[in-house]
Amino acid sequence: MSGTSSATPDDRPHPDDADVLVVGYGPAGQVLSILLARQGWRVTVVERWETPYPMPRATVFDGETARTLASLGIASSFDEIGEPVDAYDWRNAAGQTLLRMEFAAPGTHGWPDATTFHQPALEAALADRAAEFEDRGLLRVLRGHTATAVTDHADDGVTLTAETAAGEARTLKGAWLVGCDGANSFVRDHLDVGVTDLGFSFDWLLCDVVLNEHWAFTPANAQICDPARPTTVVGSGPGRRRWEFMRLPNESAEELNRAETAWRLLKSFDVTPENATLARHTVYTFRAALTDTWKKGRVLLAGDAAHSMPPFAGAGMCSGIRDVLNLSWKLDRVLRGSSDARLLDTYGPERRSHVLRTIELSVQLGKIVCVFDEEEAARRDAALTTGKTPDRPVAQPLREGVLHRTVGTVTAPPTGSLIPQGRVARDGVIGLFDQVVGTGFVLLTTEDPHAVLRDEQRAFLSGIGAHTARLVSGAETAAGAFADLDDVYIPFLASVRARFVLVRPDFHVFGVGRNTRELGMILDQLKNQLVMKEAGRPPRH
Numbered sequence: 001m002s003g004t005s006s007a008t009p010d011d012r013p014h015p016d017d018a019d020v021l022v023v024g025y026g027p028a029g030q031v032l033s034i035l036l037a038r039q040g041w042r043v044t045v046v047e048r049w050e051t052p053y054p055m056p057r058a059t060v061f062d063g064e065t066a067r068t069l070a071s072l073g074i075a076s077s078f079d080e081i082g083e084p085v086d087a088y089d090w091r092n093a094a095g096q097t098l099l100r101m102e103f104a105a106p107g108t109h110g111w112p113d114a115t116t117f118h119q120p121a122l123e124a125a126l127a128d129r130a131a132e133f134e135d136r137g138l139l140r141v142l143r144g145h146t147a148t149a150v151t152d153h154a155d156d157g158v159t160l161t162a163e164t165a166a167g168e169a170r171t172l173k174g175a176w177l178v179g180c181d182g183a184n185s186f187v188r189d190h191l192d193v194g195v196t197d198l199g200f201s202f203d204w205l206l207c208d209v210v211l212n213e214h215w216a217f218t219p220a221n222a223q224i225c226d227p228a229r230p231t232t233v234v235g236s237g238p239g240r241r242r243w244e245f246m247r248l249p250n251e252s253a254e255e256l257n258r259a260e261t262a263w264r265l266l267k268s269f270d271v272t273p274e275n276a277t278l279a280r281h282t283v284y285t286f287r288a289a290l291t292d293t294w295k296k297g298r299v300l301l302a303g304d305a306a307h308s309m310p311p312f313a314g315a316g317m318c319s320g321i322r323d324v325l326n327l328s329w330k331l332d333r334v335l336r337g338s339s340d341a342r343l344l345d346t347y348g349p350e351r352r353s354h355v356l357r358t359i360e361l362s363v364q365l366g367k368i369v370c371v372f373d374e375e376e377a378a379r380r381d382a383a384l385t386t387g388k389t390p391d392r393p394v395a396q397p398l399r400e401g402v403l404h405r406t407v408g409t410v411t412a413p414p415t416g417s418l419i420p421q422g423r424v425a426r427d428g429v430i431g432l433f434d435q436v437v438g439t440g441f442v443l444l445t446t447e448d449p450h451a452v453l454r455d456e457q458r459a460f461l462s463g464i465g466a467h468t469a470r471l472v473s474g475a476e477t478a479a480g481a482f483a484d485l486d487d488v489y490i491p492f493l494a495s496v497r498a499r500f501v502l503v504r505p506d507f508h509v510f511g512v513g514r515n516t517r518e519l520g521m522i523l524d525q526l527k528n529q530l531v532m533k534e535a536g537r538p539p540r541h
Helices: 027-037 063-071 075-081 119-135 186-191 259-267 316-336 341-369 374-385 455-463 489-495 516-529
Strands: 017-023 043-047 060-062 082-084 087-092 097-102 114-117 139-143 145-152 158-164 169-179 195-197 202-211 221-225 231-235 240-246 276-286 289-291 299-301 423-426 429-432 442-445 467-473 482-484 500-503 509-513
Touching: 017 027, 017 158, 017 316, 027 043, 027 119, 027 139, 027 316, 043 145, 043 169, 060 063, 060 316, 063 075, 063 316, 075 082, 075 119, 087 341, 087 374, 097 374, 114 119, 119 139, 145 169, 145 186, 169 186, 169 316, 186 299, 202 259, 221 341, 221 374, 240 259, 259 276, 289 341, 299 341, 316 341, 455 516, 467 489, 500 516, 509 516
Parallel strands: 017 043, 017 169, 043 139, 087 221, 169 299, 442 467, 467 482
Antiparallel strands: 060 114, 082 114, 087 097, 145 158, 158 169, 195 289, 202 240, 202 276, 221 231, 231 240, 423 429, 423 482, 442 500, 500 509
16 A cells, blocks of 8 residues: 555545554544544554543643544533633642733734643544544454554555454554554554653642532632642633642652542642532643654654643643644645655654643643752742743744744744634624635735735645735725735734745644745745655645
8 A cells, every 4th residue: 555645435445444543542642543544544543441531531621623523523612621721720738829921812823822731522522523533434443452563564554453341453544653652652662762851750640520519710720839738720611620749758649649649639729529529539640751763664643642741731632732743744645646655754843842842841841840858949949930931932933844934944933833713704704714715734914915925825825725816905996805904914924024824734833934035935945845746646625
């Protein structure tokens, strides 16, 4: 089976053939499967658990992730599964605020900057969306199947062997295989790749609580940086909260992980069996680590299979969804035969660099709260109250990979940054940009594209499935133009002194141009970096 062009469904001789095999069906595996299936690719998922895990793991997603989830068609479920976060406070033992992160709703991406959510409800919403592709024969989810063997056949694809609990083996074939199978990834172990551990790890007691009545929490999320017992208090979706208590040096995980211990610690927050239900208590150990290799032959890693991080930036699940959004558009091009398979070699370097900086931020935040020594805590308090804050922003730009370069390998802002999102209008249709214009490659411009684009440039943009959007201010009108209702795009272009902005399908800016000459250079670079092939199947939108 060739991985550079896909057979049509009628060409497949066996029902166990797929374009892409996915191991693991948590949020990363679900999002990847939907992204590929909606492009028309056949996806088979192997998931070892018979039923979805009923307890939450992640508790927050950011505006960028909300934007991706909305593009899948599940935005209508957001109010049911989550609540916007107003702020995230870091307080010392005396209750003094050391650090505060404020979040807007809507934020930069058109959705709340942060949303606390109930993960099982999110997975159910994704499963409902995925069912539409299952009904069309594009997606198949094999629950209760454990991956046991992977064979990479080079140009002939990859074979996956999976077994049921009864020991029945099944052989599946695909052009590519993606391991989204979590921190204890079988696929990662099979690849035998190195893992870099940043050496920051602690045990915490996690308590998931269902409240019997409505409580108002302001701010929604907080870290209590008390050396006597570092504590996390965060939302976990409507009517749910999570408390986490750090294991002290003089106590064992066994004594900490008792229901009576959980209730004793919760009582200091006025949480008791009379007003709440303890849905779960467990001691977990967080790590700060990422795999050194994300692609080996026809097998790739994503999500927790590729990285794990402390929870303090709320970026674990979000990073996994960024992984698969990055990977999906590249797989789509390679499967169509429009790009050489070498395009996938950019996936690991792009994502690893980005994730490493995210993990470093999570560690930096963790070192604020994970302090037992009172003298060290006093020094920390003094530093933070005088304005010393973490030096890494939560939103990270791409720094390498498929990006426009001005000189050699140098990228210049805003290249690699995320494009914001606001509401636009055209021909009486009003909505967020992604819903009105569409997703994929996008060329934003303040110019009339018919007047400035050459025929070959229009053909190239059409060939990669790009949307060209001319923008005018909200008070203006122009034939075929989109009105910038929230003053997002016109000011953005002005701030970077550009008339053109080319955006990748994962919302990162590929490059900006001040004039038509620079636009031509940008388009030429993109064509080269996509490792274009002369023949390919048309985009599947």
